[in-house]
Amino acid sequence: MDVTAAFLNGKLDEVYMKQPEGFVIQGKEELVCKLKHSIYGLKQSPRCWNAVLDQQLQEMGFSHFTSDPCLYTFTSEGEFFIVGRSDERMSSIKKGLSEKFKMKDLGEMNHFL
Secondary structure: OOOOOHHHHOEOOOOEEEOOOOOOOOOOOOOEEEOOEOOOOOOOHHHHHHHHHHHHHHHOOOEEOOOOOOOEEOOEOOEOOOOOOOHHHHHHHHHHHHHHOOOOOOOOOOOOO
16 A cells, blocks of 8 residues: 555654745744644654554554564454465465364465555
8 A cells, every 4th residue: 555645644743944935934034834744855754654654553453573663464363374485385384284273275365455
């Protein structure tokens, strides 16, 4: 998925910037603007966006990997899919699980989130 204007959804700590060209009030050129939201071009914008996204995904029941905080999983009771580098390895995993549990192979996955 692609979030439209993702960085604009980030919540900032206090950040001030010079008045944008065209908005400067004559005689008050020293005034600055306090940003309410993160904007493209700020160094902290990606971090702010990630914090908002991370909070939302965790509220929805997702967990992120400690080894890669940008990779999330969602566990559903009783169903899962196996990802591997080789068909042989995946078959071996399926066989091992089937020997221990009564299972049904649902075939290749068509869709996943």
